[in-house]
Amino acid sequence: MKDNTLAVLLVEDNPEVASLMCAMLKKAKSVRFDVTTADTLESGLNLLRTQDFDGILLDLTLPDSNGLETVRSVHAQAANIPIIVLTGVDDEHIATNAVREGAQDYIVKGSADINGLIRSVLYAIERKHAEEELRRARDELELRVIERTEELQRINEFLAKEVEERKETENQLRIANSRLKETQAQLIQAAKMEVVGGLASGVAHEVKNPLAIILQGVEYLERKTDKDDKSVATTIGFIRNAVERADNIVRGLMDFSSISQLNMENQQIVPIIEKALMLLKHQFDKQHIKLVKKFADNLPELLIDRNKIEQVFLNLLMNAADAMEQGGILTVSIYRQTREQANSERKNEVLIVQIIDQGTGISDKVKDSIFDPFFTTKRTKGGTGLGLPIVRNILETHKAVIEIKNNPDRGAQVLIRFAL
Ligand SMILES: Nc1ncnc2c1ncn2[C@@H]1O[C@H](COP(=O)(O)OP(=O)(O)O)[C@@H](O)[C@H]1O
Ligand SMILES: [Mg+2]
CATH class of the missing domain: 3.30.565.10 (Histidine kinase-like ATPase, C-terminal domain)
Structure with missing residues (x-):
């Protein structure tokens, strides 16, 4: 609508009806109707192709088209423009079908008074606008939902990949950690060995000779003491065992440190x-x-x-x-x-x-x-x-x-x- 003016296409083959309608619409006070007339479907469609209209008043019985077919043709050509069908008194059935085919409303010719006609045209235009608005909002919403869904999918994939990568890293860390522990254990073992090895040969050599002397002494005592004195013999037996055990350790230590x-x-x-x-x-x-x-x-x-x-x-x-x-x-x-x-x-x-x-x-x-x-x-x-x-x-x-x-x-x- 420009400057409160509504451009209306009136498709009507009866010139008397057409001029009557024009006259009625011109009387509107709140808006100004700029009416263009066509007397055949073809000329109406031609006008729709070349000009912008805010509404269409459409007679269904035209020289080149008849009944619902007329509504379909016009609706196919101008789906965005509200159509108000003009019908005869006994065509009410066709009129309701026309609404089903895409018309916004219908007016029974001759019955409408001026105000009724104007109101009907204005409402039809208004309704169509609201419908269009609603459709646009719905389309936009759908688009946003699709976009958001895609975005969520992308985020999802990204997160899944992230989780996968994290698992992999965790795994590698675990492997590295267990290798580290192993190496650590080996190092500790090696260090222990070195300390023990070094000490061992020193101590072993120092202890070996005294042990040999003690053992000789034990053997001497065994020979010299009274065989009948059980307690002495037992004691010497204990000493011998202890010395042999010590000797055993010393020999082990020397083995341990002399493997080079x-x-x-x-x-x-x-x-x-x-x-x-x-x-x-x-x-x-x-x-x-x-x-x-x-x-x-x-x-x-x-x-x-x-x-x-x-x-x-x-x-x-x-x-x-x-x-x-x-x-x-x-x-x-x-x-x-x-x-x-x-x-x-x-x-x-x-x-x-x-x-x-x-x-x-x-x-x-x-x-x-x-x-x-x-x-x-x-x-x-x-x-x-x-x-x-x-x-x-x-x-x-x-x-x-x-x-x-x-x-x-x-x-x-x-x-x-x-x-x-
Ligand atoms: N075949 C085996 N069955 C059970 N335990 C064993 C066996 N071999 C070694 N061990 C264990 O390992 C320990 C250390 O062995 P080793 O170094 O030879 O010292 P030792 O024999 O003087 O105790 C043993 O005391 C024993 O507990
Ligand atoms: Mg052993």
Whole structure:
């Protein structure tokens, strides 16, 4: 609407009706109607194509179109402009259908007074505007909802990715942390070994000679004292035991600190184990320990120090025997294993020595300490706690790895891997 003027297209083939309508509309006081007339559908449509109108007054019975078809054609051409259908007295049925087809309202020709006509046109225009406004608001809302949904989806995806990345980082941190802990444990172990090693050789050498003298003295007293005096003999027996125990520790310490002098030779490992087993045969028999040997054929030679490796097996087999006071089966296996190496074409060949006992196993409480120097659960039975630290030291100088764990059912097992 410009300057309170409403442009109206009047499509009416009856010139008398047309001029009557024009005259009535001109009488409006609140607005000014600027009426353009057309007497056929075609000329009406042409006008709609070239000019802007605020409303259309449409007769349904035109020379070139009839009934609802007229409404459809005009509505198709100008969907945004309100249409008020003009009908005859007996066309009320068609009129309501016309409203269904998109017309805003209808006026029965001849019945409308001036005010009724004007009001009807104004209301129709008003209603159409409100409808349009509503439609625009709805479209806008829909658009906003779509935009917001897309935005939320984007945020969602972003968050999901973020969570994924965070999980990955967390995982990496966990791995790094556990590696750090491992390295830390190794460093502590190495530091302990160095301190103990250094102290050990000094103390051992200092204590060795006095011990030898005490032992000689004990032997002398044993010879010289009255054999019938039981209490003296018992006391001397105690002293002898204590001195032997001390001597044992001293020897262990010296072993522990003197592993740098190695005598390496290429040789078979089986004879070395056989010798250790033979040395312990008496003890095994005494404890009802049944030995099972599973040695593979054609085993390769290893570059090793025969005496040191024998000492390793003696220590491990003695530990197994100590754990099997009630007897049981002791299984010693030697075999070769090929493992695929990650990220490499090369295969990893190892020789494995496995000692499986049916003893007490190792409790969770002590399992982290068994390689510590002087750690023993057998102190009252003469344990020194130097066996496993010595074993580990010797194996380290042979680039071999040792692992001790409990069996699923009972007892413990030792696994040694020599690189080939
Ligand atoms: N085969 C085994 N079964 C159960 N416990 C074992 C075994 N081997 C070692 N241990 C545990 O590890 C500890 C340390 O062993 P080791 O260093 O040889 O010292 P020791 O034998 O003098 O106690 C033992 O006291 C024992 O508690
Ligand atoms: Mg031992």
